Every structure is written in C-alpha cells, then in structure tokens.
Amino acid sequence: MAGLSASQLSFLRKRLTELKAVAVAALRRSQGELKGEDAELLADLHRTGDWAVAEAEFERDVAGAENARRAIGDILEAEKRFASGTYGECAACGTAIAFERLSAQPTASRCVPCQQTAEWRAPGR
Numbered sequence: 598m599a600g601l602s603a604s605q606l607s608f609l610r611k612r613l614t615e616l617k618a619v620a621v622a623a624l625r626r627s628q629g630e631l632k633g634e635d636a637e638l639l640a641d642l643h644r645t646g647d648w649a650v651a652e653a654e655f656e657r658d659v660a661g662a663e664n665a666r667r668a669i670g671d672i673l674e675a676e677k678r679f680a681s682g683t684y685g686e687c688a689a690c691g692t693a694i695a696f697e698r699l700s701a702q703p704t705a706s707r708c709v710p711c712q713q714t715a716e717w718r719a720p721g722r
C-alpha cells in the first residue's frame with residue numbers, strides 16, 4: 598500500500614484502533630454513558646503505551662459529542678481504506694501520503710497539497 602512498509606502499516610493500524618477506542622470512550626463520556634468496560638479499555642491503553650498523552654490531546658481537541666462522532670467517522674473511513682488496500686494513498690491525486698503525516702494524523706485521506714487545496718475551496722471545513 599502506497600509505499601509504506603509492513604511495520605509502518607501495522608503501527609498505523611494499531612494507532613487507528615487505539616484512536617477509535619479513545620474516541621468512542623470520549624463520546625460515551627460526553628453523553629454520561631462511560632461504562633465499566635470502556636474505563637478498563639482506557640486503563641489497558643495507559644498500561645500498554647503512551648496513550649495517556651494521546652487521550653489528553655484528544656480530549657483537548659474534542660469539544661463535544663459531535664466532534665467525537667465526526668472523529669469516529671473519520672477513523673471508520675480510514676479502516677475501510679485499510680480493508681480495501683487504498684490506505685495511505687491520497688484520495689484526490691493518488692500520491693502516497695508521507696508516513697510522517699499519517700503518523701501525526703492516521704485518518705489523513707489526502708496529501709498535504711491536496712488537503713490545502715480542499716481547505717482553500719471550502720474555507721472553515
């Protein structure tokens with residue numbers, strides 16, 4: 598897939614899975630529905646990696662349930678691209694998206710120039 602190595606892909610796949618767990622927990626928490634299993638899942642993530650930091654960043658970004666829902670949608674779309682073998686390819690021009698960009702934003706679906714073009718065409722979105 599798009600010039601990424603197997604280890605880079607498995608790293609990004611894992612990150613997406615963890616982001617989804619955090620996003621789902623954030624959504625439930627925002628709705629006052631955080632269940633025991635979600636709390637345990639988060640505790641596991643904290644034990645196994647640097648997810649305390651990721652979660653803090655995520656919660657700072659997620660102002661409310663709507664944002665959490667959108668984030669989950671983005672993550673599910675990225676997982677679909679994984680399943681179809683197009684993950685890491687720019688949706689607009691087909692170029693391989695740099696690993697550094699995907700590492701910072703695993704749900705990125707466009708390369709930097711195309712993302713900038715899209716934002717220029719649709720300001721504020």
Ligand SMILES: [Zn+2]
Pocket residue numbers: 687688689690691692707708709710711712
């Ligand atoms: Zn592109």
